[in-house]
Amino acid sequence: MPEFPENFLWGGATAACQYEGAWNEGGRKPSCYDYLTNGSHQKMRTATWKDSEGREGFYNQYFEQFEEGQIPALHLDRYYPSHQSTDFYHHWKEDIALMAELGFKCFRLSISWSRIFPEGDDMKPNEEGLQFYENVFKECSKYGIEPLVTLQHFDVPVSLAIRYNGWADRRLIDFFERYARTVMERYKGLVKYYLTFNEINSLEHTGYVTGGLLHHTKEDLWQAAHNQLVASAKAVKAAHEIDPAIMVGMMLAYEPIYAATCDPKDQLLLMERNRSRLWFADVQVGGFYPAWRKRLYQKHGFQLNDTPEDYELLQDYSADFLSFSCYGSSAVTTHEMEVGNANAMPNTVKNPYLETNAWGWSIDPDVLRIALNQLYDRYHKPLWVVENGLGWSDELSEDRHVHDSYRISYLKKNLSSLYQAIDEDAIPVLGYTVWGWIDLVSAGTGEMKKRYGLVYVDMDDLGQGTLNRYRKDSFDWYRDLIASNGKILDNE
Numbered sequence: 001m002p003e004f005p006e007n008f009l010w011g012g013a014t015a016a017c018q019y020e021g022a023w024n025e026g027g028r029k030p031s032c033y034d035y036l037t038n039g040s041h042q043k044m045r046t047a048t049w050k051d052s053e054g055r056e057g058f059y060n061q062y063f064e065q066f067e068e069g070q071i072p073a074l075h076l077d078r079y080y081p082s083h084q085s086t087d088f089y090h091h092w093k094e095d096i097a098l099m100a101e102l103g104f105k106c107f108r109l110s111i112s113w114s115r116i117f118p119e120g121d122d123m124k125p126n127e128e129g130l131q132f133y134e135n136v137f138k139e140c141s142k143y144g145i146e147p148l149v150t151l152q153h154f155d156v157p158v159s160l161a162i163r164y165n166g167w168a169d170r171r172l173i174d175f176f177e178r179y180a181r182t183v184m185e186r187y188k189g190l191v192k193y194y195l196t197f198n199e200i201n202s203l204e205h206t207g208y209v210t211g212g213l214l215h216h217t218k219e220d221l222w223q224a225a226h227n228q229l230v231a232s233a234k235a236v237k238a239a240h241e242i243d244p245a246i247m248v249g250m251m252l253a254y255e256p257i258y259a260a261t262c263d264p265k266d267q268l269l270l271m272e273r274n275r276s277r278l279w280f281a282d283v284q285v286g287g288f289y290p291a292w293r294k295r296l297y298q299k300h301g302f303q304l305n306d307t308p309e310d311y312e313l314l315q316d317y318s319a320d321f322l323s324f325s326c327y328g329s330s331a332v333t334t335h336e337m338e339v340g341n342a343n344a345m346p347n348t349v350k351n352p353y354l355e356t357n358a359w360g361w362s363i364d365p366d367v368l369r370i371a372l373n374q375l376y377d378r379y380h381k382p383l384w385v386v387e388n389g390l391g392w393s394d395e396l397s398e399d400r401h402v403h404d405s406y407r408i409s410y411l412k413k414n415l416s417s418l419y420q421a422i423d424e425d426a427i428p429v430l431g432y433t434v435w436g437w438i439d440l441v442s443a444g445t446g447e448m449k450k451r452y453g454l455v456y457v458d459m460d461d462l463g464q465g466t467l468n469r470y471r472k473d474s475f476d477w478y479r480d481l482i483a484s485n486g487k488i489l490d491n492e
């Protein structure tokens, strides 16, 4: 009989830039994310800009950069999904009541930095922004729901991008520390769990989205990563000083990667892929830069802009737990093979053993057990699955329901796999927050139709719709799952 730990934190996850909306209300100023247009599986989202001569243009959010003199700017003929998102800002009471109905123990959300410090480096916070989240946290506490708060989920204040080139500049460490201390002090007693940077390792691929860098060399990204890692350690220090009961986690994008063949060249490729993301956790959770990473910098003749104090902070204030996102797995090879997902990293190929969704994301029934074991064997710290879920083009039926048996089947498989990691492998797992527990805007494509929710939101790819909320079949299933503390998995 599956028995999840007594205080297992069942819940759901969101991010301000995909869920909150009200981008220019309540004293908030824009973040870099507010300049990302919609896109699709075939067409990448773009970041739009203008220059001092009034010229306009756009860049692919992942692979291109702004040029000197170009700054993020809105174009009148484009649609920017983060501006409204699915409007948590005006639906928070109703949405928290739905979470309570689901029996959530935990709600993962992010605070929008530019709602608290509109320019990013202001000396005084925006009271209206602070009050908004205070209302949210108090409402959660009414229902016994613990907030899990991400401090930066892809939305660096744009003013920091324009004036400092984002996280490339060390001064952001202090701005972030001020922001972290401000919210931790204000929400003392209301918020016990924080994450510093969402998917910090995606900084290597999306300098603009994850780091607010308008332009960069490879070395600028390395410096930005160092700055975020030190800032994270400072946030851990602040949290422990403010309230020893607060736990601060790191957040890693971690989907197990398989070598597609037993060719040693594929094993080497796998080793490189793995360490190119795990080094972030080696520093943030383990407290040390791995030797290979230092050698890499040395070979490039690159000297980090660092201080001896940085390394003391990293060692003394490593994260209290390791959280991660994991949707499926991927396969890599040096050989010619069929490519699964057009937007995936180079050398990533289709895994013939697995099904995929319409966006090419694999559905892997064993992925959570594998990921949890790999991470626990390496870090020996409590783990938390803070993103997992299935993106699907759900249709609202005539009875105002979504019959999403495919999502229930995905969740069953994934949670059984997670349960095995707890039961067979004795891994301490703090909780599970299903991604996009309510429909929100896709980060990768900016679409609405890539829906993850247990709750359907009436809004289309261009932001049209009533924003009414409707329970899907998976809502009832997840509610029963939580009520039984996982036991209904046994009936499957």
Ligand code: BGP
Pocket (backbone or CB within 6 Å): 015, 018, 198, 199, 253, 325, 387, 391, 435, 441, 442, 443, 444, 445, 450
């Ligand atoms: C993660 C992000 C989330 C989320 C999720 C699903 O990388 O942390 O913000 O959106 O992926 O991705 P997508 O929205 O592209 O389907």
